Amino acid sequence: MPDIIFKGFMYLLSLAQSGDQHMTHVVTSTCVDHKYQECVVVCPVEAFREADTYLVIDPDECIDCGACIPECPVDAIFADTDVPDEEEYWIERNAVESVDAEIAEGDSPVLAD
Numbered sequence: 001m002p003d004i005i006f007k008g009f010m011y012l013l014s015l016a017q018s019g020d021q022h023m024t025h026v027v028t029s030t031c032v033d034h035k036y037q038e039c040v041v042v043c044p045v046e047a048f049r050e051a052d053t054y055l056v057i058d059p060d061e062c063i064d065c066g067a068c069i070p071e072c073p074v075d076a077i078f079a080d081t082d083v084p085d086e087e088e089y090w091i092e093r094n095a096v097e098s099v100d101a102e103i104a105e106g107d108s109p110v111l112a113d
């Protein structure tokens, strides 16, 4: 099993087993092919990670402050409890894809306006 899948699985398993109420924020599909950087700049804990065409949030780093939500020009960021039903698969994508991704520095190219 690839390491990234194993770590994502273990993360989800640990939440299920512990009943952990840890919350996080989540980047969803409207970030894809935009990758604006305003959210990264305001994050106090460097929780954003780089994917090729979008950003994700590392749930182990996010302190749930909400500062990034109003900064996103395409309304891509939600608290995990507020993610629209059709976007819920992004909760797992953020957790899994952030494991081995580079920390976002806020200087990636914006892909499209």
Ligand code: SF4
Pocket: 024, 025, 042, 043, 044, 045, 046, 047, 048, 057, 061, 062, 063, 064, 065, 066, 067, 068, 069
């Ligand atoms: S909610 Fe706060 S800590 Fe979490 S990603 Fe957004 S700015 Fe960073």
